[in-house]
Amino acid sequence: MIQLSAISRVFTMGDQEVRALNHIDLTITAGEYVSVMGPSGSGKSTLLNIVGLLDQPDSGTYLLENRDVTALSESEQARVRRERIGFIFQSFHLISRLTAAENIELPLILEGLSVAERQARVKAVLDQTGLADRANHRPAELSGGQRQRVAIARATILNPAVLLADEPTGNLDHKTGAEVVALLEKLHHAGTTVIVVTHDRELGGRAHRRIQMRDGEIVEDER
Amino acid sequence: MKLSDALSLSFRTVVSYRLRALLILLAMALGVAAVVTLTALGEGARRFVVNQFASLGTNLIIVLPGRAETSGGFPGAIVGETPRDLTLGDAASLQNLSGVLRYAPLNVGVTEISTGGRLREVTILGSTAGLIAIRHMKLAQGNFTAGNGPNPAEIVLGAKLARELFPAGNVVGQRIRLADRRFRITGIFATQGESMGFNTDEIAMIPIDHAQALLNTESLFRILVEASSRNAIEPAKTAIREAIRLRHDGEDDVTVITQDAVLATFDRILRALTLAVSGIAAISLAVAGILVMNVMLVAVSQRTAEIGLLKALGATRKNIKRLFLLETLWLSLAGAATGIALGYAGSFILRLVYPQLPAYPPAWASLAAIATALLTGIVASLLPASRAAKLNPVLALSRR
Ligand SMILES: Nc1ncnc2c1ncn2[C@@H]1O[C@H](COP(=O)(O)OP(=O)(O)OP(=O)(O)O)[C@@H](O)[C@H]1O
Ligand SMILES: [Mg+2]
Numbered sequence: 035m036i037q038l039s040a041i042s043r044v045f046t047m048g049d050q051e052v053r054a055l056n057h058i059d060l061t062i063t064a065g066e067y068v069s070v071m072g073p074s075g076s077g078k079s080t081l082l083n084i085v086g087l088l089d090q091p092d093s094g095t096y097l098l099e100n101r102d103v104t105a106l107s108e109s110e111q112a113r114v115r116r117e118r119i120g121f122i123f124q125s126f127h128l129i130s131r132l133t134a135a136e137n138i139e140l141p142l143i144l145e146g147l148s149v150a151e152r153q154a155r156v157k158a159v160l161d162q163t164g165l166a167d168r169a170n171h172r173p174a175e176l177s178g179g180q181r182q183r184v185a186i187a188r189a190t191i192l193n194p195a196v197l198l199a200d201e202p203t204g205n206l207d208h209k210t211g212a213e214v215v216a217l218l219e220k221l222h223h224a225g226t227t228v229i230v231v232t233h234d235r236e237l238g239g240r241a242h243r244r245i246q247m248r249d250g251e252i253v254e255d256e257r
Numbered sequence: 258m259k260l261s262d263a264l265s266l267s268f269r270t271v272v273s274y275r276l277r278a279l280l281i282l283l284a285m286a287l288g289v290a291a292v293v294t295l296t297a298l299g300e301g302a303r304r305f306v307v308n309q310f311a312s313l314g315t316n317l318i319i320v321l322p323g324r325a326e327t328s329g330g331f332p333g334a335i336v337g338e339t340p341r342d343l344t345l346g347d348a349a350s351l352q353n354l355s356g357v358l359r360y361a362p363l364n365v366g367v368t369e370i371s372t373g374g375r376l377r378e379v380t381i382l383g384s385t386a387g388l389i390a391i392r393h394m395k396l397a398q399g400n401f402t403a404g405n406g407p408n409p410a411e412i413v414l415g416a417k418l419a420r421e422l423f424p425a426g427n428v429v430g431q432r433i434r435l436a437d438r439r440f441r442i443t444g445i446f447a448t449q450g451e452s453m454g455f456n457t458d459e460i461a462m463i464p465i466d467h468a469q470a471l472l473n474t475e476s477l478f479r480i481l482v483e484a485s486s487r488n489a490i491e492p493a494k495t496a497i498r499e500a501i502r503l504r505h506d507g508e509d510d511v512t513v514i515t516q517d518a519v520l521a522t523f524d525r526i527l528r529a530l531t532l533a534v535s536g537i538a539a540i541s542l543a544v545a546g547i548l549v550m551n552v553m554l555v556a557v558s559q560r561t562a563e564i565g566l567l568k569a570l571g572a573t574r575k576n577i578k579r580l581f582l583l584e585t586l587w588l589s590l591a592g593a594a595t596g597i598a599l600g601y602a603g604s605f606i607l608r609l610v611y612p613q614l615p616a617y618p619p620a621w622a623s624l625a626a627i628a629t630a631l632l633t634g635i636v637a638s639l640l641p642a643s644r645a646a647k648l649n650p651v652l653a654l655s656r657r
């Protein structure tokens with residue numbers, strides 16, 4: 035489902051070149067639960083951004099669902115992001131002036147769905163994630179765990195094939211982090227491919243496939 | 258993304274950043290209000306002048322003795338001597354010319370008026386009943402029927418003059434003296450006030466033949482002619498000149514002016530002035546545009562993370578550009594509406610302060626102001642919106 039071959043990403047800072055990704059080959063099949071770990075600066079986020087089409091590789095090919103997605107136009111890539119990929123960030127990235135329900139509704143608005151369908155879907159997802167009583171609260175009135183659950187609801191409302199989480203528990207305490215992990219695993223069980231970047235050994239260890247990165251390369255890949 | 262959703266989403270954003278919204282709205286509103294009010298002022302001045310001319314009479318042609326050498330066409334610009342008098346006979350010769358609806362010979366002079374021991378100076382107009390029709394004068398009481406003469410000695414008094422001379426009222430039918438001649442009062446002018454320097458409230462009008470005898474002259478001050486229609490003005494003018502030239506042994510020694518030409522000149526000048534003034538006011542809209550652009554650029558950099566997020570959620574560049582364009586469009590729209598309201602209020606105050614000035618903002622100015630405001634908003638948001646659309650989502654999201 036995800037096939038990366040010889041993917042490189044080089045950043046130039048002044049006259050210095052940083053190889054954030056160095057000829058990465060990686061194949062992930064549908065429904066896998068993968069963790070990516072490694073020291074800071076090893077290229078984990080860069081990998082995730084390229085898989086999520088937020089960033090373009092400098093060389094190599096990337097097939098998503100057997101389609102060369104790096105060759106797509108900007109608006110086609112946006113569509114793939116919208117319909118096939120869900121992002122979860124360490125800092126939640128909720129829009130503070132919108133309520134929980136409205137934040138969750140955003141992808142549906144971008145997709146151009148009708149108001150009635152949007153409301154039905156948002157309600158369903160709020161019930162599933164146990165956020166029904168928080169629907170009309172703004173992010174500032176929610177706890178960290180609740181915020182991340184809203185963000186997960188938003189990322190998954192269009193049933194993406196891949197869920198990409200960059201340190202989803204990085205800003206959460208142990209207990210709420212565990213709740214978020216449980217939610218991610220529930221989505222995995224429902225058939226979504228989940229890729230989690232994390233520094234947390236315990237969380238990383240729970241994944242069925244564990245990838246270690248160092249200096250832009252994959253140094254370990256255990257199942 | 259549907260347009261209706263983009264509209265409501267951008268509207269909500271606008272509302273949630275109150276201070277920013279207020280700032281942009283105010284800048285736009287002041288610009289629009291300035292355009293509307295200043296145009297109203299210019300239009301008011303133009304209409305004031307046009308009304309003044311209209312009160313002189315419609316389709317008016319004025320015949321003066323003497324040849325004007327200037328092309329300006331203003332009576333005051335006439336130079337040179339009067340080679341030949343304009344007479345009552347000249348006036349009568351215009352009677353049957355085609356295009357001439359009616360005419361009135363005119364003499365003006367100052368003399369003493371007295372009754373029952375009261376005495377004062379008065380400006381007298383000597384003319385015929387035609388003048389009343391041509392100049393749209395109105396009588397409050399009685400009538401004035403003088404023809405080319407000979408006429409009975411009748412007189413019509415201005416309203417204020419009548420009040421002063423006959424404080425007790427009951428004026429019509431009384432007798433009064435002008436110099437050493439006796440006249441019977443047959444009417445009183447309605448109060449009209451000032452019009453082009455003439456105050457009909459303080460004058461008296463007598464038949465032309467009596468005026469010429471009183472002032473001891475055979476020479477007319479001028480002849481006023483009303484053409485039968487606007488289109489008849491030019492042919493009538495030519496016919497009048499020709500008729501008088503024939504009577505003056507082939508000498509083209511009168512000046513024929515039309516108020517139309519004078520009015521058109523004033524109209525042009527004042528229109529140009531109005532446009533210039535509203536143009537200057539429109540500059541304030543351009544300044545507002547620059548402000549809008551800056552505020553929106555700040556908004557884009559403040560909302561970098563949000564833009565990155567929208568991209569991660571699958572928004573296209575077009576979606577993001579549109580959201581920011583619509584934000585400024587909402588603000589411009591609200592600004593324009595507020596500005597129109599302010600502008601109308603401003604014009605209203607102008608009319609209160611200067612009641613003579615019909616300072617109504619013309620519809621075209623309001624429309625132009627709204628259009629300019631919207632256009633300014635769109636143009637000003639182009640740069641910020643495309644900057645937002647081009648943001649690198651990875652960088653946008655990593656900034657916290
Ligand atoms: N936009 C950028 N410009 C320049 N260098 C960059 C940029 N993004 C990443 N890098 C560099 O690329 C390398 C990999 O960065 P990346 O963010 O992928 O690391 P990471 O493994 O996610 O680290 P962390 O655990 O700290 O999040 C780092 O050396 C980083 O400095
Ligand atoms: Mg990272």
